[in-house]
Amino acid sequence: MRGRIVLVMAWFALVGSAVSGRLDAQNRIGLTISLAPIPVQVTETVESESSKLTGIAFGGRGVVTWRKLRLDLRYLEGGLSPEAEAPDEDIVEGELMLGFVPLSWLTLRFGPHIRSFVTNQGTQRWIFWEGHVGGALELGTPRLITYFDLWHVFGANVDAVEEYDSGNGIEGGIRFTLDRLPFWGKLAYRIDHSSLGAGSRSKTVEQMVFAIGWMITR
Numbered sequence: 001m002r003g004r005i006v007l008v009m010a011w012f013a014l015v016g017s018a019v020s021g022r023l024d025a026q027n028r029i030g031l032t033i034s035l036a037p038i039p040v041q042v043t044e045t046v047e048s049e050s051s052k053l054t055g056i057a058f059g060g061r062g063v064v065t066w067r068k069l070r071l072d073l074r075y076l077e078g079g080l081s082p083e084a085e086a087p088d089e090d091i092v093e094g095e096l097m098l099g100f101v102p103l104s105w106l107t108l109r110f111g112p113h114i115r116s117f118v119t120n121q122g123t124q125r126w127i128f129w130e131g132h133v134g135g136a137l138e139l140g141t142p143r144l145i146t147y148f149d150l151w152h153v154f155g156a157n158v159d160a161v162e163e164y165d166s167g168n169g170i171e172g173g174i175r176f177t178l179d180r181l182p183f184w185g186k187l188a189y190r191i192d193h194s195s196l197g198a199g200s201r202s203k204t205v206e207q208m209v210f211a212i213g214w215m216i217t218r
Helices: 002-020
Strands: 029-046 049-066 069-082 089-103 106-119 122-141 144-158 164-177 183-196 201-217
Touching: 029 069, 029 089, 029 183, 049 089, 049 201, 069 106, 089 122, 122 164, 144 183
Parallel strands: none
Antiparallel strands: 029 049, 029 201, 049 069, 069 089, 089 106, 106 122, 122 144, 144 164, 164 183, 183 201
């Protein structure tokens, strides 16, 4: 599992390095890579009955920026255990977002987000098309930033009997960088909620992220 994540991040770094080598000083490209263990909790409610799955996933993220454009790649995979007697599940998700930065503190992104729940009986796949709005604010110094990311699901394809209704999510946290070093850290909370079958079924996924990352600009 971790090997696949490292390979994805390595591919992202190679692509970013290759592209940056062709750009002149005016068209600089930035590359950011992070890896993190991520506690995950999945709560599913059918009518009035709720069930929970919890576990630790391992995830990675890569971001390439050029002028006002950015490309985000996120991948996560891990095992989940139920509270009651039920089969364990694996969660696998990936995200590819194309973004635009109209202002230094504002980011707009859009793209697909795919999430799968895997059991011995098969795989349930959720495919979302999401629009994101993100903002950032310095906390007295440019090395300490609080940020948020809000998103809405504009379309979805779900392996479920019920028809998909709607979905939204938010991530918020703090980012910090180290003086004269190309490393940064992030502490964040992420939650998204999906509703199906006219509200008869819902699924909520929560994640806590403490990531250490590396960044370079050429």
